[in-house]
Amino acid sequence: MEKPSIPKGTRxxxxxAMGKRQFIFNTIRSVYQKYGFxxxxxxxxxxxxxxxxxxxxEGDQLLFKILNSGDYLKDVDSAKxxxxxxxxxxxSISEKGLRYDLTVPFARYxxxxxxxxxxxxxRYQIQPVWRADRPQKGRYREFYQCDADVVGTTxxxxxxxxxxxxxxxxxxxxxxxxxxxxxxxxxxxGIADTIEATGKETALYVAIDKLDKIGKEGVSKELSEAGFAxxxxxxxxxxxxxxGSNEEKRLALTxxxxxxSGQKGLSDLKTVFDLLEASGSNQSNLExxxxxxxxxxxxxxxIFEVKVNNVxxxxxxxxxxxxxxxxxxxxxxxxxxxxxxxxVDRLYDVLEELQLFPKExxxxxxxxxxxxxxxxxxxxLKVLAALRAAGIASELYPDESKLKKQLDYANKKMIxxxxxxxxEERKEGKLMxxxxxxxxxxxxxxxxxxxxxxx
RNA sequence: GUGGAUGUAGUUCAGUUGGUUAGAAUGCUAGAUUGUGAUUCUGGAGGUCGCGGGUUCGAGCCCCGUCAUUCACCCCA
Numbered sequence: 001m002e003k004p005s006i007p008k009g010t011r012x013x014x015x016x017a018m019g020k021r022q023f024i025f026n027t028i029r030s031v032y033q034k035y036g037f038x039x040x041x042x043x044x045x046x047x048x049x050x051x052x053x054x055x056x057x058e059g060d061q062l063l064f065k066i067l068n069s070g071d072y073l074k075d076v077d078s079a080k081x082x083x084x085x086x087x088x089x090x091x092s093i094s095e096k097g098l099r100y101d102l103t104v105p106f107a108r109y110x111x112x113x114x115x116x117x118x119x120x121x122x123r124y125q126i127q128p129v130w131r132a133d134r135p136q137k138g139r140y141r142e143f144y145q146c147d148a149d150v151v152g153t154t155x156x157x158x159x160x161x162x163x164x165x166x167x168x169x170x171x172x173x174x175x176x177x178x179x180x181x182x183x184x185x186x187x188x189x190g191i192a193d194t195i196e197a198t199g200k201e202t203a204l205y206v207a208i209d210k211l212d213k214i215g216k217e218g219v220s221k222e223l224s225e226a227g228f229a230x231x232x233x234x235x236x237x238x239x240x241x242x243x244g245s246n247e248e249k250r251l252a253l254t255x256x257x258x259x260x261s262g263q264k265g266l267s268d269l270k271t272v273f274d275l276l277e278a279s280g281s282n283q284s285n286l287e288x289x290x291x292x293x294x295x296x297x298x299x300x301x302x303i304f305e306v307k308v309n310n311v312x313x314x315x316x317x318x319x320x321x322x323x324x325x326x327x328x329x330x331x332x333x334x335x336x337x338x339x340x341x342x343x344v345d346r347l348y349d350v351l352e353e354l355q356l357f358p359k360e361x362x363x364x365x366x367x368x369x370x371x372x373x374x375x376x377x378x379x380x381l382k383v384l385a386a387l388r389a390a391g392i393a394s395e396l397y398p399d400e401s402k403l404k405k406q407l408d409y410a411n412k413k414m415i416x417x418x419x420x421x422x423x424e425e426r427k428e429g430k431l432m433x434x435x436x437x438x439x440x441x442x443x444x445x446x447x448x449x450x451x452x453x454x455x
Numbered sequence: 456g457u458g459g460a461u462g463u464a465g466u467u468c469a470g471u472u473g474g475u476u477a478g479a480a481u482g483c484u485a486g487a488u489u490g491u492g493a494u495u496c497u498g499g500a501g502g503u504c505g506c507g508g509g510u511u512c513g514a515g516c517c518c519c520g521u522c523a524u525u526c527a528c529c530c531c532a
Contacts, residue, residue, distance in 0.1 A: 005523085058530055061456085101532090129532085134456085136526065143532065206530095318532065343532030372490060407492035422490060436492070
């Protein structure tokens with residue numbers, strides 16, 4: 001027998017891990033619902049025609065494809081098959097793939113159901129996605145995303161609410177030291193226009209996005225290799241060196257940018273900041289980061305990224321506004337959308353590292369009923385029913401074993417109370433309640449136990 | 456897709472310039488304790504040293520290949 005294993009980059013989640021994961025899911029879900037988002041689920045697999053071409057060439061390579069059922073080689077062009085040309089025959093042997101993110105399936109859903117949807121449509125979606133890249137720290141082939149998006153409005157209130165939701169989620173998780181980075185694709189375009197990088201925007205954005213990672217020297221090296229002149233690179237760093245408050249940076253760039261898209265980006269950001277102020281929210285944890293670019297090619301307006309400070313892991317959340325998404329599904333009236341996505345798996349690693357998981361979530365039953373003889377077990381069944389009727393998570397040890405073993409079981413399951421039932425207790429009509437954390441015990445009535453454990 | 460590191464008990468790891476029967480801690484299990492756990496004491500089970508080949512009188516250790524894990528790059532949650 002071969003040793004069993006699971007595919008690279010996938011994980012099992014045992015009871016301890018699930019308690020922690022559900023804490024994260026519940027926190028995010030309740031914030032989303034509080035802001036008026038409604039749940040949506042889409043299929044694990046999509047038709048490849050939906051997925052391909054939405055994530056760029058790199059993204060297409062990272063799609064997991066599903067082999068057609070049945071005699072999948074029957075209709076394949078034999079010349080291509082003979083030539084071992086995998087790419088050329090992919091379309092004939094596979095027509096479905098696993099979803100790569102939640103935004104594209106959402107856009108697909110909106111286009112398919114737009115007759116029935118009331119706009120602006122606010123939906124949240126918590127489901128796993130799959131990417132076929134090589135796993136590393138904080139990076140998996142199967143992982144969960146928690147998305148919230150609004151489509152059908154260009155109002156910048158959505159952007160402001162995204163900032164507020166991020167703050168609430170982080171607060172609910174107990175994370176205090178974090179930074180919400182915000183930028184705008186228009187600002188990036190403004191930089192590109194200012195240093196006359198027309199046609200080389202992508203190389204520029206990719207390079208400056210790495211600023212905090214590889215530093216000024218790394219970025220200028222990369223840019224000169226991409227054909228940027230030294231004086232342009234110098235000009236770029238003059239812009240990126242803009243310091244001060246969000247407002248100061250915005251004013252400095254407003255004076256500098258000549259292009260329309262640059263000014264549009266700055267005025268959008270001003271509106272978002274104003275809306276936050278008007279909501280009674282300040283700009284704490286919010287940083288206008290001129291060098292923030294983000295990879296996904298479909299963002300067109302504001303872009304977000306959330307970093308937990310002093311933890312060596314990539315961003316735990318990201319998002320932005322996209323204007324052209326439904327257009328790629330042949331939608332004539334192009335809908336604008338804006339959204340945010342939290343990476344549960346990374347949040348998990350962060351909370352683990354900072355030891356922020358509440359202790360209670362790891363508990364299962366609140367009380368374990370132990371018994372010493374057959375008759376006491378039957379007596380315990382009534383106690384068990386009464387406890388459950390009172391809404392107290394409880395269980396009865398199923399086997400007739402030594403008390404030692406039963407208590408050991410309670411310890412391992414981190415059950416904080418046990419009830420011991422023997423001949424004495426049956427006669428007296430009282431139960432021995434034992435606090436497993438303190439090590440104390442006393443004989444009390446069932447009513448008193450229910451009262452104690454209900455709090 | 457590119458490059459580096461690591462594979463020894465369920466887990467975390469020792470293992471000398473290559474030398475006889477591969478160890479520890481922890482966990483598991485049974486007992487000391489027939490009504491009291493997380494402390495203590497005693498016993499027990501548990502290993503194809505990732506896999507395949509090579510060098511050697513002799514390989515856990517050296518060499519080659521392979522697979523797996525992991526870190527970094529590209530890209531990304």
